[in-house]
Amino acid sequence: MEWIRQRLDKIKQPFQKGKKLEKYAPAINALDTFLFTPNHTTQKGAHIRDAVDLKRTMITVVLALVPALIFGMWNGGYQYLHQLPEYADGVPFFDAFWHGALKIIPMIAVSYAVGLGIEFAFAIFRGHEVNEGYLVTGLLIPMIMPIDIPLWMVALSVVFAVLIGKEAFGGTGMNILNPALTARAFAFFAYPTYMSGNTVWVSNAAEVDAVSGETILGSLASGNEVGYSAMHMFSGQIPGSIAETSAICILAGALILVLTKVGSWRIILSAFIGAAIMGLIFNSLPSIGVEGNALTNFPWYLHLIVGGLAFGIVFMATDPVSAAQTARGKWIYGFLIGFLSVMIRIFNPAYPEGVMLGILLMNVFAPTIDHYVIEANVKRRKKRLEKANTQVETAV
Amino acid sequence: MSKDIRIKRGLTLRLEGEAEKELVKAPRSKTYAIKPPDFHTHVPKMVVKEGAKLLAGDELFYSKYTDEIRFTSPVSGVLKEIKRGDKRKILEVIIEADADIAYRDFGKLDAAKADVKDVKERIYESGCGAFINQRPYDIVADPKDTPKAIFISAVTTAPLAASKGFLVKDKIAAFQEGITALAKLTPGKVHLCVDEESAQYLKDIKGVELHHVKGPHPAGNVGVQIHKIDPINRGERVWTVGVEDVAIIGNIFLTGQYRAERTVAVTGSEAKDRNYYQVQIGANIEDIIGSVSEDVRIISGNVLTGTKLSNGQYLGFYDNELSLIPEGNKYRMFGWLPFTYNNIHSNSRTSLSWLFPNKKYTPTTNLHGEERALVVTGEMEEVLPMDVYPMQLIKACMAGDIEKMENLGIYEVAPEDFALVEYVNTSKLEVQEVIRLGLDLMITEIG
Numbered sequence: 001m002e003w004i005r006q007r008l009d010k011i012k013q014p015f016q017k018g019k020k021l022e023k024y025a026p027a028i029n030a031l032d033t034f035l036f037t038p039n040h041t042t043q044k045g046a047h048i049r050d051a052v053d054l055k056r057t058m059i060t061v062v063l064a065l066v067p068a069l070i071f072g073m074w075n076g077g078y079q080y081l082h083q084l085p086e087y088a089d090g091v092p093f094f095d096a097f098w099h100g101a102l103k104i105i106p107m108i109a110v111s112y113a114v115g116l117g118i119e120f121a122f123a124i125f126r127g128h129e130v131n132e133g134y135l136v137t138g139l140l141i142p143m144i145m146p147i148d149i150p151l152w153m154v155a156l157s158v159v160f161a162v163l164i165g166k167e168a169f170g171g172t173g174m175n176i177l178n179p180a181l182t183a184r185a186f187a188f189f190a191y192p193t194y195m196s197g198n199t200v201w202v203s204n205a206a207e208v209d210a211v212s213g214e215t216i217l218g219s220l221a222s223g224n225e226v227g228y229s230a231m232h233m234f235s236g237q238i239p240g241s242i243a244e245t246s247a248i249c250i251l252a253g254a255l256i257l258v259l260t261k262v263g264s265w266r267i268i269l270s271a272f273i274g275a276a277i278m279g280l281i282f283n284s285l286p287s288i289g290v291e292g293n294a295l296t297n298f299p300w301y302l303h304l305i306v307g308g309l310a311f312g313i314v315f316m317a318t319d320p321v322s323a324a325q326t327a328r329g330k331w332i333y334g335f336l337i338g339f340l341s342v343m344i345r346i347f348n349p350a351y352p353e354g355v356m357l358g359i360l361l362m363n364v365f366a367p368t369i370d371h372y373v374i375e376a377n378v379k380r381r382k383k384r385l386e387k388a389n390t391q392v393e394t395a396v
Numbered sequence: 397m398s399k400d401i402r403i404k405r406g407l408t409l410r411l412e413g414e415a416e417k418e419l420v421k422a423p424r425s426k427t428y429a430i431k432p433p434d435f436h437t438h439v440p441k442m443v444v445k446e447g448a449k450l451l452a453g454d455e456l457f458y459s460k461y462t463d464e465i466r467f468t469s470p471v472s473g474v475l476k477e478i479k480r481g482d483k484r485k486i487l488e489v490i491i492e493a494d495a496d497i498a499y500r501d502f503g504k505l506d507a508a509k510a511d512v513k514d515v516k517e518r519i520y521e522s523g524c525g526a527f528i529n530q531r532p533y534d535i536v537a538d539p540k541d542t543p544k545a546i547f548i549s550a551v552t553t554a555p556l557a558a559s560k561g562f563l564v565k566d567k568i569a570a571f572q573e574g575i576t577a578l579a580k581l582t583p584g585k586v587h588l589c590v591d592e593e594s595a596q597y598l599k600d601i602k603g604v605e606l607h608h609v610k611g612p613h614p615a616g617n618v619g620v621q622i623h624k625i626d627p628i629n630r631g632e633r634v635w636t637v638g639v640e641d642v643a644i645i646g647n648i649f650l651t652g653q654y655r656a657e658r659t660v661a662v663t664g665s666e667a668k669d670r671n672y673y674q675v676q677i678g679a680n681i682e683d684i685i686g687s688v689s690e691d692v693r694i695i696s697g698n699v700l701t702g703t704k705l706s707n708g709q710y711l712g713f714y715d716n717e718l719s720l721i722p723e724g725n726k727y728r729m730f731g732w733l734p735f736t737y738n739n740i741h742s743n744s745r746t747s748l749s750w751l752f753p754n755k756k757y758t759p760t761t762n763l764h765g766e767e768r769a770l771v772v773t774g775e776m777e778e779v780l781p782m783d784v785y786p787m788q789l790i791k792a793c794m795a796g797d798i799e800k801m802e803n804l805g806i807y808e809v810a811p812e813d814f815a816l817v818e819y820v821n822t823s824k825l826e827v828q829e830v831i832r833l834g835l836d837l838m839i840t841e842i843g
Contacts, residue, residue, distance in 0.1 A: 037727065046819045048761065050743055057771070370788075
């Protein structure tokens with residue numbers, strides 16, 4: 001360890017203040033702080049500090065994503081292979097995982113390379129340290145894409161998300177929209193044929209006739225029979241975006257986020273409540289004499305586990321920067337995300353999944369929610385002042 | 397009617413190196429110093445020159461723009477040096493002490509029977525005015541103001557802080573006299589907050605409204621207590637006095653002498669003899685703790701709010717602690733891995749330290765990360781038991797938005813109330829500094 005440290009210090013020499021590579025210091029610092037937590041000591045204010053820093057927080061989110069990612073790799077292969085005649089007797093785990101991993105790992109590599117490249121460039125250009133936010137964003141972007149999306153589309157989506165979604169607003173901590181969802185929304189509207197339909201959700205589905213690749217929501221929207229059991233939906237052996245399918249793995253991630261207090265349990269809980277209530281409202285339509293359709297009559301608890309709803313709520317809605325920041329605001333924000341996502345899902349079959357738009361919409365409204373929550377606090381303070389003033393007046 | 401306070405939000409840091417509750421007389425310092433930077437916003441105007449002979453209680457300097465506030469010598473001796481910094485700013489007024497303290501005689505005065513005017517004059521001419529701080533802004537109070545109430549906190553919650561009950565337990569008579577005098581300065585009440593320990597000694601104090609306070613740090617902060625008992629509105633003034641300082645004020649009436657005694661707890665994992673020491677205000681720390689190595693951070697005050705000192709410097713005016721902790725100028729490999737390095741305390745759960753609530757930690761001065769943009773939300777509220785939105789207030793202070801700061805409750809806070817916020821902050825922001833600058837802006841803009 002000492003040896004590495006010494007080597008690093010040597011490498012960093014030309015990057016010091018006043019030396020010729022000073023401008024590029026953020027880049028080398030990012031590498032250095034990845035290896036070592038720096039020896040910086042407190043200079044002002046509190047002399048001791050908590051062990052947590054942004055790197056720890058972000059890596060915890062990455063850890064929470066790992067179960068869903070691993071499952072996504074396996075499922076990516078499984079969805080394709082199990083429909084082939086040669087795998088009629090069952091798909092070996094490794095075959096499926098390998099097939100999926102070969103598709104997904106390049107996507108992750110492209111996403112990190114392009115995104116971190118831009119982040120580093122901005123850090124050098126603006127003279128600040130590289131923020132860790134992209135560690136999570138860079139992994140999330142491939143995880144919410146269809147498995148067959150071309151790599152250049154991933155790269156373009158990342159460029160759009162980081163430049164327009166984040167850096168245009170001032171960088172990490174200042175963005176209004178969730179960057180990962182911005183990337184997906186960009187791809188969704190720019191390349192709709194690669195992002196929706198019946199053939200994109202299963203690997204190679206378009207090329208092989210025998211393979212069917214419709215998502216459950218897609219089947220419901222077009223009035224087709226749903227060929228999966230509730231157990232399949234829960235475990236995630238269904239077509240869909242790479243990591244969104246397995247409710248179990250997402251639940252494991254949610255558990256990590258909530259236990260470490262990195263993700264807000266308020267948002268997660270209230271969003272599921274909101275989605276459940278919206279589902280219940282539609283489910284109860286027949287009892288008031290409205291027939292409804294396959295989507296409205298789809299049981300509310302299944303609404304929670306199909307599509308990207310669970311993944312979006314657990315990993316996207318909880319992004320602290322684009323979410324509401326006050327405790328009360330988080331309840332409202334989460335609830336409305338769940339509520340709106342299921343509503344969009346049902347009312348607008350052109351977008352078979354509503355969670356992306358639901359979260360992006362609430363991202364925009366989060367500051368407004370916070371404003372009214374904080375305004376209540378301000379009003380309390382003003383009322384107290386008024387009361388104090390009248391007391392003084394009556395005393396005089 | 398007393399109002400008991402139970403604080404739920406907050407964080408009590410359990411650290412290694414608490415001081416034994418045993419009072420030791422430290423060897424008398426040869427030099428003492430009063431440091432004008434301890435009196436934020438007050439510009440010193442010297443009245444004595446180097447070489448002047450002084451009695452304890454003789455005026456050294458006064459506040460340039462509030463000339464009633466005088467700052468007096470804690471010991472008798474000779475003014476040795478006026479140490480100046482950039483732009484000739486006075487940093488330290490150093491006094492070479494006599495072997496025994498000779499006091500200037502202000503004459504005894506029965507605070508209970510004396511006129512308000514006489515009481516006030518006595519407090520300010522003896523230099524005891526420096527002990528009276530005001531909220532909002534957390535600065536030495538202007539004697540021309542009339543405070544709506546006076547608050548005294550005898551609640552100890554800060555990490556490794558001196559027990560406030562212990563500080564006054566042998567000075568109850570002086571404390572009572574101080575309260576009687578202070579009560580004359582306000583048309584409102586004098587609120588005295590006690591914890592279980594200090595209640596033993598202070599429960600029979602007369603002329604106060606007694607509040608029992610329970611809960612984690614920052615429950616002991618007077619700002620939190622004001623917020624719960626009688627919050628400050630725009631235009632109002634509340635005065636606060638430290639517990640031991642009340643006894644000093646009392647002594648000026650009982651004995652006619654400015655007895656600037658300080659009980660100092662020497663704490664922290666690096667301190668050798670962890671005891672309480674009886675010294676005078678402004679004592680040279682070398683006479684209390686000796687000389688310590690470079691690897692030790694000396695803090696006058698507690699680890700959250702104190703000021704950094706070097707060997708041979710002087711105790712802060714208001715400080716009852718000297719905290720000695722190891723410097724943390726070391727690298728840690730892969731420090732970002734969650735659930736590792738669990739020997740470093742964390743309020744977040746990315747470390748497993750929360751599984752051991754009774755473990756005592758040995759903190760260092762390492763920042764454990766680098767400054768970043770504010771990303772994580774909700775962590776600040778957990779340790780600030782006030783009806784204030786900390787992150788929004790911090791942002792308003794950074795932006796210098798006066799109206800927003802006012803709306804969000806800037807009058808109710810002091811930097812020390814945000815010390816824990818600073819501690820837990822993932823983005824390693826210097827929050828106390830931000831709040832201080834915000835308050836300074838309010839002083840210049842609103843006053």
